[in-house]
Every structure is written in C-alpha cells, then in structure tokens.
Amino acid sequence: xxxxxxxxxxxxxxxxxxxxxxxxxxxxxxxxxxxxxxxxxxxxxxxxxxxxxxxxxxxxxxxxxxxxxxxxxxxxxxxxxxxxxxxxxxxxxxxxxxxxxxxxxxxxxxxxxxxxxxxxxxxxxxxxxxxxxxxxxxxxxxxxxxxxxxxxxxxxxxxxxxxxxxxxxxxxxxxxxxxxxxxxxxxxxxxxxxxxxxxxxxxxxxxxxxxxxxxxxxxxxxxxxxxxxxxxxxxxxxxxxxxxxxxxxxxxxxxxxxxxxxxxxxxxxxxxxxxxxxxxxxxxxxxxxxxxxxxxxxxxxxxxxxxxxxxxxxxxxxxxxxxxxxxxxxxxxxxxxxxxxxxxxxxxxxxxxx
Amino acid sequence: xxxxxxxxxxxxxxxxxxxxxxxxxxxxxxxxxxxxxxxxxxxxxxxxxxxxxxxxxxxxxxxxxxxxxxxxxxxxxxxxxxxxxxxxxxxxxxxxxxxxxxxxxxxxxxxxxxxxxxxxxxxxxxxxxxxxxxxxxxxxxxxxxxxxxxxxxxxxxxxxxxxxxxxxxxxxxxxxxxxxxxxxxxxxxxxxxxxxxxxxxxxxxxxxxxxxxxxxxxxxxxxxxxxxxxxxxxxxxxxxxxxxxxxxxxxxxxxxxxxxxxxxxxxxxxxxxxxxxxxxxxx
Numbered sequence: 265x266x267x268x269x270x271x272x273x274x275x276x277x278x279x280x281x282x283x284x285x286x287x288x289x290x291x292x293x294x295x296x297x298x299x300x301x302x303x304x305x306x307x308x309x310x311x312x313x314x315x316x317x318x319x320x321x322x323x324x325x326x327x328x329x330x331x332x333x334x335x336x337x338x339x340x341x342x343x344x345x346x347x348x349x350x351x352x353x354x355x356x357x358x359x360x361x362x363x364x365x366x367x368x369x370x371x372x373x374x375x376x377x378x379x380x381x382x383x384x385x386x387x388x389x390x391x392x393x394x395x396x397x398x399x400x401x402x403x404x405x406x407x408x409x410x411x412x413x414x415x416x417x418x419x420x421x422x423x424x425x426x427x428x429x430x431x432x433x434x435x436x437x438x439x440x441x442x443x444x445x446x447x448x449x450x451x452x453x454x455x456x457x458x459x460x461x462x463x464x465x466x467x468x469x470x471x472x473x474x475x476x477x478x479x480x481x482x483x484x485x486x487x488x489x490x491x492x493x494x495x496x497x498x499x500x501x502x503x504x505x506x507x508x509x510x511x512x513x514x515x516x517x518x519x520x521x522x523x524x525x526x527x528x529x530x531x532x533x534x535x536x537x538x539x540x541x542x543x544x545x546x547x548x549x550x551x552x553x554x555x556x557x558x559x560x561x562x563x564x565x566x567x568x569x570x571x572x573x574x575x576x577x578x579x580x581x582x583x584x585x586x587x588x589x590x591x592x593x594x595x596x597x598x599x600x601x602x603x604x605x606x607x608x609x610x611x612x613x614x615x616x617x618x
Numbered sequence: 619x620x621x622x623x624x625x626x627x628x629x630x631x632x633x634x635x636x637x638x639x640x641x642x643x644x645x646x647x648x649x650x651x652x653x654x655x656x657x658x659x660x661x662x663x664x665x666x667x668x669x670x671x672x673x674x675x676x677x678x679x680x681x682x683x684x685x686x687x688x689x690x691x692x693x694x695x696x697x698x699x700x701x702x703x704x705x706x707x708x709x710x711x712x713x714x715x716x717x718x719x720x721x722x723x724x725x726x727x728x729x730x731x732x733x734x735x736x737x738x739x740x741x742x743x744x745x746x747x748x749x750x751x752x753x754x755x756x757x758x759x760x761x762x763x764x765x766x767x768x769x770x771x772x773x774x775x776x777x778x779x780x781x782x783x784x785x786x787x788x789x790x791x792x793x794x795x796x797x798x799x800x801x802x803x804x805x806x807x808x809x810x811x812x813x814x815x816x817x818x819x820x821x822x823x824x825x826x827x828x829x830x831x832x833x834x835x836x837x838x839x840x841x842x843x844x845x846x847x848x849x850x851x852x853x854x855x856x857x858x859x860x861x862x863x864x865x866x867x868x869x870x871x872x873x874x875x876x877x878x879x880x881x882x883x884x885x886x887x888x889x890x891x892x893x894x895x896x897x898x899x900x901x
Contacts, residue, residue, distance in 0.1 A: 333866035460670065
C-alpha cells in the first residue's frame with residue numbers, strides 16, 4: 265500500500281513541477297521570450313512584425329490581443345514586458361501605475377465608415393450626417409439630408425441599420441472622440457468612451473464581427489478599422505474634414521493627420537486634424553512600457569530585448585510592414601520623438617539603448 | 619493503512635475540492651459584485667439603464683435579465699413539441715429499431731456541436747431565411763436567437779426524456795394492452811403519466827442550459843442593451859453582455875458585469891433546483 269501512496273505523491277510532485285516552470289527566459293534555448301498584451305486594433309500589424317523580427321533573430325514575442333484595457337491592467341500588474349493601447353492613459357490612469365510609464369506611438373490607424381448599400385460605392389458623409397445616423401435621428405437612406413450631401417447619387421429607399429461594437433474597444437473610443445469634437449449633441453448624449461450607450465442599431469463583437477455583419481446586411485452602416493474594410497472590400501464613405509473637404513480614407517490622408525505639432529509625451533488624439541489633406545478619424549496606437557525597467561524579477565536581458573523590439577517597431581523596416589497591412593506609417597516627427605523617448609528608458613538607472 | 623481507507627480518503631479529498639471550488643466561485647462573485655450593489659442597491663436589478671460613459675456611469679441588469687428570460691422561455695416553447703415527439707418516437711414507437719438507433723445518435727451528435735457553429739449557421743443560413751420572409755429587416759433579434767437556442771437544447775431534452783420514457787415498466791404497458799387499449803391510448807394514458815415528472819425535469823434542465831448559452835446568442839441577438847421591444851427587435855442576454863464587455867471593463871463596470879454573473883448563477887441554480895424538486899415530488 266505504501267508503494268501506491270508513494271507513486272501517487274511522485275505523480276503529484278511531477279505535475280506541480282511541470283506546471284510551475286515558465287518565466288521570461290527558458291533554460292534550454294538562449295532565445296529570449298517576451299510577453300506583451302493589449303489592443304486588437306493594431307494586432308494584425310504587431311503579429312506580422314513580431315513574427316518577422318523573430319525570424320530575423322529577435323526575441324520570441326507572445327502578443328495577446330486582449331484589448332487596450334486588458335493591456336493596461338497587465339502592465340500595471342507587471343505581468344508583461346510591454347503593453348499596447350489605442351487610447352493614451354489619462355493622468356488618473358498614469359497615477360495608478362506603480363512606476364512612470366512612457367507612450368511610444370507605433371503607427372497610425374484610422375476608423376472608417378463602412379456601409380452596405382446596393383449600387384452605391386461613393387457615399388459622402390458630413391459630421392452632421394454621422395451624428396444624425398448614429399444617434400438614430402436619420403432613419404432612411406433617402407433622407408433629404410443625405411441626398412443633399414450626395415448630389416446625383418441614386419440612394420435607395422431603405423431603412424438604415426447602424427452596427428456598432430458590442431464589446432469595449434479602442435475603435436469605439438477613436439470614433440466617439442472624433443464625434444464628440446464635431447457634434448455637441450453627441451458629446452452631451454453619448455460622450456467619449458470605449459463602450460457607449462447606443463440609442464439605435466445592433467451590436468457585433470470585434471472588428472471582424474462588425475465588418476461581417478455589415479457585409480451581410482443590406483442597408484447597414486458602421487465604423488471599423490480601415491484594414492478590415494480594406495481586406496473585406498467593404499465600401500467606405502468619404503468624410504468631410506475640418507477644412508470642409510470630403511476626404512477619401514487612404515494611408516496618405518491618415519499620415520497627414522499626424523503632421524501637426526505633438527506634445528513631448530506623444531499623448532495626443534489626432535482626430536479632426538486641422539490639416540486640409542487629413543482624413544479626420546485617425547489615431548496613433550501606442551506601446552506603453554515602464555521608464556525604469558528594473559522591477560520585480562524583470563531581467564536586464566528582457567528589458568534590453570523589449571526596448572530594442574519597440575525601437576525596431578518604430579523604425580523604417582517595421583513601418584514598411586505596417587504599410588503593407590494598411591496602417592499608415594509614422595510621420596518623421598513622430599518617429600524621431602519615439603526614438604527620443606526610448607533613449608530615456610533605463611534599467612537600474614542606466615540607459616538601456618547605448 | 620488498508621486499501622479501503624486510502625480510497626475513502628482520496629474520494630473524500632476530491633469531493634471536498636469540488637465543494638471548496640464552488641464555494642470559492644460564489645464568494646469571489648459576491649466580493650466582485652459588492653461595489654455595484656453598494657452603488658446602485660436594489661435598483662441594479664430593476665433598472666434597465668446601461669451607460670458606461672465616464673462621468674455618467676449607470677448600470678442596471680433588467681434589460682439583460684429580460685433578454686435572458688424571454689429568449690430562454692421562447693426557446694423552451696419551440697423546443698417542447700420537437701423534443702417531446704422525437705423522444706416518443708425514439709423510446710416508444712420505434713423502440714429498439716435501427717431507425718431509432720440512428721435517430722438517437724443524430725440527436726447526440728447535435729448535442730456535441732459547439733455553440734459557435736450554431737451561431738455561424740444562424741448568422742449565414744437561418745438569418746437570411748428570416749429576412750426573406752419579410753418579418754424582419756436584418757434578422758437580428760430575440761426571435762432568431764431563440765430559434766437557434768431551441769435547436770441547441772432539443773438534444774438535451776430529447777435524450778433525457780427518451781431515457782425516462784424507455785424506463786416505464788413493461789408490465790404497466792402490457793396490462794393496458796391486455797385491457798384492449800390501442801397504442802395511442804397506452805402512450806397517452808400510461809406512458810406519459812408515469813414518465814411525467816422525468817419529462818418535465820428534462821425540459822427544466824434544458825431551460826437551464828438555454829439560460830447560460832453565450833456564443834450563438836451573441837451572434838444573433840443584436841447586442842442592444844435595452845429591453846427588447848418586440849419579437850424581432852434586438853436585445854441582449856446576461857451571458858452575452860458579460861462575454862462582450864468584460865475585456866475592456868474596469869472599476870464599477872467590471873463590478874456590474876460580475877453582479878450580472880452572480881444573478882445568472884442564482885437564476886440557473888434556482889431553475890436546476892426546481893427541476894430536482896419536480897423529480898422528487900413526482901418520482
């Protein structure tokens with residue numbers, strides 16, 4: 265009988281040992297493993313870029329697309345090497361962090377207004393129309409206000425179905441930040457946030473859920489990340505910018521939004537840019553990490569690998585990857601600023617990038 | 619120590635673990651839900667407000683309770699005739715035949731299909747059909763979700779009911795036949811009355827499953843955080859709102875979601891308890 269108990273205990277001990285391993289560097293190989301988590305909006309770019317970086321001899325990076333909020337939480341709990349977010353941290357959020365956090369912009373994403381209207385592919389929308397449609401005040405596609413902004417367009421007599429994000433999301437944050445800037449009614453009724461109290465329409469989960477619902481439902485309209493509309497070939501509306509021009513969503517018109525002056529910590533929303541060539545619903549997406557990387561059991565190797573990875577991400581090679589998956593590259597002033605911020609990151613007080 | 623003692627201790631430890639785990643789940647749900655209940659009190663259950671915008675945050679569970687209860691009951695109503703007739707067919711009319719065997723495996727197969735696949739089917743196949751009938755504009759809403767839910771719970775109700783119907787003692791049926799009863803009379807005056815409690819319990823357990831179903835519902839119900847205005851209007855359920863929103867939730871909103879989880883846990887527990895009670899009462 266004793267033998268049986270011994271075998272059982274041995275089995276349990278083995279189980280415990282096999283569960284307990286892990287850590288940021290594995291013993292067998294010298295390859296460094298980094299973990300990162302956060303926004304789903306730039307995930308297609310990060311997945312591809314991290315894979316290529318690893319193939320070129322860089323560290324193995326596990327990126328969990330758990331949403332910006334989850335990423336911020338993971339960074340606060342110090343369980344990731346860096347996190348990604350679509351909305352920069354507020355002063356209150358920064359104060360809650362156990363250490364000073366830096367924001368590194370990695371690319372520019374845009375939120376486009378995608379729609380499914382039989383026979384229509386060149387819809388133009390003004391901020392007033394967006395407000396009316398998404399607040400549920402304009403209910404029909406052939407509303408005179410829509411016709412006035414689209415002279416000569418054969419808009420069918422159909423009900424408008426608004427599709428929004430049912431999950432909390434940076435995409436909703438960017439769209440509502442823009443709408444709050446251009447529409448006082450929107451600001452009063454819905455405000456800015458990752459999830460809103462939508463007065464009309466239906467919700468779908470994630471960018472893929474919204475784009476799938478739009479492409480499957482005639483008469484629908486919604487906001488999604490540009491790369492999703494582009495990949496699924498869903499028509500996107502031209503949106504009137506602050507200069508009164510209807511701007512087509514293109515990588516050039518997104519980068520134009522970021523050409524303006526930036527604060528030193530890069531915490532700025534690019535929406536409703538004053539640049540007449542800019543598409544108005546654009547935003548940086550950021551990597552966030554601690555300024556002092558010696559915390560907990562964080563090794564200096566992991567710290568160095570993390571900073572180098574982010575530096576590479578903002579460099580020319582990775583920016584070309586961003587463009588290939590339909591995110592706009594950082595303009596020069598932003599990438600210079602990112603490099604400057606990365607030079608300020610330390611491990612035990614010493615600059616990591618020398 | 620004798621082998622018997624060892625077995626006894628091991629069994630005791632593993633069942634105690636399950637007990638501790640469920641207690642732990644309830645305690646952490648309570649703890650997480652506390653801030654929401656403290657902030658909104660009983661109004662959290664009765665209010666249908668759901669406003670996550672910072673500064674004017676307000677959360678109430680009523681829209682989701684309504685969505686969950688309406689879709690589950692509707693699914694049950696649609697499920698009853700399907701499951702009832704299938705179980706009679708399998709366990710009584712064609713009992714022991716090849717047809718019944720095939721049908722039984724098909725029903726079990728339906729039970730094994732993952733929720734997301736039902737959701738896909740509902741989204742790409744069923745929804746366009748409903749739109750084609752002209753009853754609904756986009757096909758998202760309470761009715762579509764209930765219809766898919768009904769199909770999902772039919773296998774559970776069917777195999778349980780069939781099991782119970784086949785357990786009706788042969789002597790009872792033979793006695794009725796010897797008195798000259800027809801097959802239909804035997805079924806309706808002997809088989810069903812003696813299997814009644816089991817059949818009812820199987821439907822209640824199926825209802826319990828419908829209450830917690832998430833993925834397929836999320837894809838079809840429209841995810842509008844309001845009390846549904848009609849059969850074809852969008853709404854949302856408790857499980858679906860949690861699955862949708864917990865990712866980016868924090869603070870009070872996270873607490874409100876956990877509180878919805880706690881309410882769902884209690885509703886499901888209540889339904890299962892009712893099922894057990896009925897089995898005991900009539901068995």
